[in-house]
Amino acid sequence: MWPTLILVALFVAAMLALPWLVRRLQQKNLLPRGMGMARGAAPLQQQVLGTLSIGPQQRVVTVQVGEGDEAVRLVLGVTAQQIQCLHVLQVQTVKAQAASEYVAKMPSFTDSLVRAQAAGSGRDSGNV
Structure with a gap:
């Protein structure tokens, strides 16, 4: 019972942290801001x-x-x-x-x- 509950809690925490991680990577230009744009490309x-x-x-x-x-x-x-x-x-x-x-x-x-x-x-x- 406890191992399953811990896995579910970790999964929910990861899903909540995902938008913050994506925003952080975009700020450091590690991810493109728009669809189909190369890294560092101007819009x-x-x-x-x-x-x-x-x-x-x-x-x-x-x-x-x-x-x-x-x-x-x-x-x-x-x-x-x-x-x-x-x-x-x-x-x-x-x-x-x-x-x-x-x-x-x-x-x-x-x-x-x-x-x-x-x-x-x-x-x-x-x-x-």
Whole structure:
């Protein structure tokens, strides 16, 4: 009777001490803080960009995960029971966005050619 009671008491004490032990190991970086993270790895930056409610407990959420060239935008369907990835978008970096804006502001080749011809014909008419 006594050996069984001692074993049960030790088991209960171990179960009560387990959360304290896990917290202690996380503080000393011996265990990762998040699921799937390597020891010493920095957590990914995450940001909710927008939310659209489509029902009482259904939403479409756009989330950006990561920074810089590694940033990815996820379109998630969120319900009370699950979260499902609907689409993955690659994020353009600031340099790529600036380059695309510069190209968009540039006049087309046809416009440049017409302007050059108009300027050339104006100079030629004075020389005749």
